[in-house]
Amino acid sequence: MLSGRRLDLLDPSALDIEIEDIAHGLARVARWNGQTEGAHIFSVAQHTLLVEAIARRRTSLDRRARLAILLHDAPEYVIGDMITPFKAVIGDGYKAIERRLLAAIHLRFGLPAALPAKRFFGNPPQVPASIEREYLTPWNAREAETRYLKSFAKLVIPAEQSEGRNP
Secondary structure: OOOOOOOOOOOOOHHHOOHHHHHHHHOOOEHHHHOOOOOOOOEHHHHHHHHHHHHHHHOOOOHHHHHHHHOOOOOHHHHOOOOHHHHHHHOHHHHHHHHHHHHHHHHHOOOOOOOOOOOOOOOOOOOOHHHHHHHOOOOOHHHHHHHHHHHHHHHHHHHHHHOOOOO
16 A cells, blocks of 8 residues: 555455545546546545535434445455446455455444445435535546545544544
């Protein structure tokens, strides 16, 4: 990793995970295999921030739920993003690595290793024009990384301060 950490993909340790590595990687991983228009990719970092913004507007979420949303695709910082049909073809091996990485990431940032599965069915939510303008035009990698880190800091720093730790 850019941080100098070595991450064992088969047996990841929470001690080897840094938010800066996650933000950097996710800002450079393209959603939909890069099949979007424009000069920049629609990154996994931007997708994650969009999901969190929509969820926050639809329901009241505590800090931990928002953090879980922000980290929901975090394993992709090292294993990349694959379209869902291809993940199904690859099968359990990929899913097992993804689960182990996500568990280590959750533990690193104070979440339970596994969260209850949530599925959303029905019509997609109406996206307010303000969110559409802000989140659906692809950002450059630096902007995506910076915004991701700022969102993370808003969720983690207040909790650390309330526990008497210095950021």
